[in-house]
Amino acid sequence: MSEQIASAWRLLPEYLSAHIVLSAAALGAGLLIALPLAVLAARRPAFAWPLLSFASLVQTIPGLALLALFYPLLLALSALSGRWFGVTFPALGFLPALLALTLYALLPILRNGVTGLTGVDKAAVEAAKGVGMTPMQSLWRVEAPLAAPVVMAGVRTAAVWTIGAATLATPIGQTSLGNYIFSGLQTENWVFVLFGCAASAVLAFIVDQALGLVETGTALRDARRIVAGVAALLVGTGLAVTGLARPNAASYVVGAKNFSEQYILAELFAERLQAEGANVRQKQGLGSAIAWRALVSDEIDVYVDYSGTLWANVMGRTDVPPRDVMLAELTQWMKEKRGVTVLGSLGFENAYAMLMRRARAKELNIRSLEDLSGKAGNLALGADIEFLDRPEWAALQKAYGLAFRDKRSFNPTFMYRALSSGEVDVISGFSSDGRIIADDLLALEDPRHAIPSYDAVILLAPKRADDALLQRALKPLVGAISVDLMRAANLSVDRDNDKSTPLAAARALESQIRK
Template sequence: MSDPRWSEALAHLPDYLGNHVRVSVAALALGLLISLPLALIARNRPVLRGTLLGLASIVQTVPGLALLALFYPLLLALTALTAAWLGFSFSAFGFLPAVLALALYSMLPVLRNTITGLSGVDPAVLEAAQGVGMTPRQSLTMVELPLAMPVMMAGIRTAAVWVIGTATLSTPIGQTSLGNYIFAGLQTQNWVFVLFGCFAATVLALVVDQLLALIENGLRNRSRIRTALGGLGIAALIAATLVPAIARPQARYVVGAKTFTEQYVLSALMAQRLQAAGLPTTTRAGLGSNVIFDALAAGDIDVYVDYSGTLWANQFHHTDIRPRAELLGELKTTLARQDITLFGELGFENAYALVMPKKRADQLGIHSIADLASHAATMSIAGDYEFFSRPEWAGIQKAYGLTFRAQRQMQPDFMYAAVASGEVDVIAGYTSDGLIAKYDLVALADDRHAIPPYDAIVLLSPKRRDDETLKAALRPLLGKIGIAAMREANLRASGNDASSSPDAVARWLWEKIGPK
C-alpha cells in the first residue's frame, strides 16, 4: 500500500468502525426491545397485527437518509421544550437521531418473523402443553418461543444487516460512521476512501450475519456450543471495536463542515491549527446547511465556516440584497442575539454562479444571466442537492425570468465534468472552485445582483464565545485566504492522488498563507 491514502483510511478505522458498531448495536437493541413485546402482544390479535406490520412496512418505504434527517428537527424541537418546561436539554445531534431512526428501520423483519414464527407452531404441540397443565405463560416461554426462535433469529439477522448498511447514511446528521469514508470520498473524489468505506461496511455486515447465523443454527439444532460461540463472537466484536474508542481521550473541540470539497479543506485547516495549539480536536463533516448551523447554536460543534449569503437568505430568510459591509454588520448583530460569534472573514468569497462552457457561451453570445434567459427554455441546468430549494434560486428566477427545460441534482464535483461534457448545459457552480478554470468554463455575470455576497466567515458556538485559546489559534487565518489561493486549494483537492486529501491540501494552504 504505497498510496498514503490507504494508510490514512486505516488510521481512521478505529474511530469510524467503533462509532458505527456503537450506533448499530444501540439501534438494533432498541428495535428488539420495542418489536419483540409488540409481536408477542399482537400475535393473537389480527387487527393489531395488521396495523403494526402495516406501519412498519410504511417506515421501510421512507428512504434511509430521509428517515435519519427527519429525526434531527424533531429532537431539536423536543429538546427546546424540555429545556423550557423541565429545565434540562439533550443533544439532538448525531447519536440519538441515528439510533431512533435505525431502530425504526429494524422493526419490520423482527415483527414479521416473530409473528410468523409463533403462528407457525403446531397446534397439536400447544394442545399437548395445555394437556400437561402448562399456563399460557409457561407455554409461551417453554414451548412457543423455543420453537419459533430460529424464524425469529432469521428476522434479527435481516434487521442487523439493514441497520449496519443504513448506518452509513448517518454521517450528514453528525454521527460518525463508516459512511464518513464514503461521503468524504465522494465529495473529494477520493475513491480509495469510497472503496474502503464500502468494503468495511460489507465485511462488518457479513461477519455479524454469520455470527447470528451460528446462533440461529445452534437454536435450531439445540446446540448450546454453537449458540454460545455465536454469542461470544458478537460480544468479542463489540468489545474489539468499542474498547479503542472508549480508551481514546475525547476531543474537546469539534470543527464542522458542510458537504463540498472546500468545506472539507477548511475544516481540516482549522482542526490542524487547533491541534497545533494543543487543543484536542475532531471534525464532523458532510453536514447540511441547516443541520450544521443548528448544531453550532446548540453547542454540538464549536466552530465552522459558513457564507454570508447562505446565512442571509437561507438561514434568516432575507430576500433583499444588501451591500457587503452592511450585510456582514447585520449578520453579526443577528447572530449575536443567538450568542453565536461571527469571529471574522477568511478573505475570499464563494458565491453561487451560473456556469457554462466558455466556448458555447461565446458562440451563443451569452455573457450574463440576462443573456441566458432567452436560451434557458431549451437548456438543462444542474445544481447541488440544496440549490434548487434555496431562496437564492428563487431570487435568480424572479430577477431574470429563467425557465429551464430540465433541472438535475448531483454531487458538486460531478457537475463541472457534466457541463463540460455536454450532459447538462448550465450548472450552479461556486466562484471559488478551481474546476471552472480546469474545464474552461465561464461564470455568467449577475448584472441585476440577484445573488447576495458570499464572504467566507468563521462562526463560533455560544460556549466558545470567550475562548481566547481557540481564537488565538484561528486568528492567523482571518483575512489571509484570497480567492486565488482558495481556488488552487479546491483544484488540488479535486484530484485523485495522495496529495489531494483534505488534510494534505490544508497543510499546503497553511504553508502558502501562514507566517513565513
C-alpha cells in the same frame, strides 16, 4: 491512491467504533421492542395485522428520509420537553439515528417472531397446557425454544439491514462508516466510497456469521454455539464502546457541510487545533441547516458558513447590502441574537458567479456583467438546475437586464462540459470552484452588487465564544485564504486524476498560507 487508503485506515477505528455502537444499540432496542410485540401478535391475531402493517410501512420509507425525519421531530419534542420539564435532548447525532434504525430493525424481528411462534407445533402447545404450564411457562419453556431458529433468522436479517442503514446516519451528524461514503461521493473520491462500503459489508458479514452460529445453536440445541456467537458479539461491541469512550473528553468538534471545500477547511482547522495541543473530532457531511443548528446548540464548536446563506436563511433578510455592511451586520446580529461568534472572513467568497471561457470573454471584450448585458442577445446561458428559480437570477436580471438568446439547465458536471465545448457561452458557477482554474475560466465582475456576497466566515459555538485556544489557532486564518488558493485546493480534491485527500489539500493550503 495509497495515500487515500492510508488516510482511510487512519479514520477506521473512530468510524467503525461509532458504527458498531450505533448498530448494536439499534438492534438491541429493536429486539426489546419487537419480541414482546411478536408474542402479543402471536397470542392475539387481531394485533398481528396492524403491527405488521406498521412495521412494513416503516420499511417502505427510504432509510435516508426516515433518519432525516427524526431531526425535526426530536427538535420539536426537545422544545416541548424543555418548556414542560426543563430537559432538552440533542436532535442530531446518536439519538435520531438510534430511533430511526430501531424502527428499521422492527419488521424482520416482528415478522419472524410471529411466524416462529404461530408455527410452533400445536400439539406441543396443547401438551404444555395439559401438563399444567402457565402461559408464561409455556412461552419460555416450550414456544420460545421451538420458535428460536425462525426468530434468529429474523434477527440476522435485521442485523444486516441495520448495519447497512447505519451508513445513512452521517448526514444527521452521527459518525458512522457512512462518513467514508458521503465524503467520498462529494469529493468524487471513489477509494473512500469503496472503503466505506467494504468496511460496512465486512462488518455485516461477521455479525451475520456470529448470529448464524447462535441460530444453528438454537436449532441443534447446542449451547456451545449459542455461547460462542453471543460472546463474539458482546466482545466486539465492548471493544467498540471502549474505543469510543477514550477521545471524548474535552475535545473540540469541527463541523463540515457536505462538499469538498468544507472538508478541506475542516481538516485545516483540525490540524491547527491539534498543533495547539487540542483533542479534535470532526463531524463531516452535515446538511446546511443541520450544521447551523448543531453549532447553535453547542454540538459542534466551529465550522465555516457563508455570509449570504446566513443572511437569507438564518436572519431571513431579502435585501442585498454591500459586502462590508452585510458582514458587519451579520457579525453583530449573530452575537446578540444567537450568541454565535463570527471570528472573521477567511478572505474568499463562494458566491454564485457568471463564468465564461477566458479566451471567449477576451474575444468579445467582456469583463463584467455590465459588459455582458449588451451582448447577451447573441449568447447562450447554461445554468445549474435550481439557478434559474433562485432570487440571485432574478436580482441579476433586474440589475443588468440579461436577455440571453438561449437558456439551458444542466447538472454541474455537464454544465462545465457544455461551456468547454462552446455549446453555451456563459454559465452560473461558484466563485471558489476549482474548475475555474482547471478550465481557465473568467468570473465576471458584478459592479452593481446584484449578487449577495458569500464570504466564507468562521463561526464559533456560543460556549466557545471566549475560547483562547480556538482564537489562537484560527484567528490567523482570517483574511488569509484568497479565492485563488481556495480554488487550487478545491481543484486538487475534485479533479479526476491525481486526486488529493481533503487532509492533503488542507496541508498544502496551510503551507501556501504560511508563505
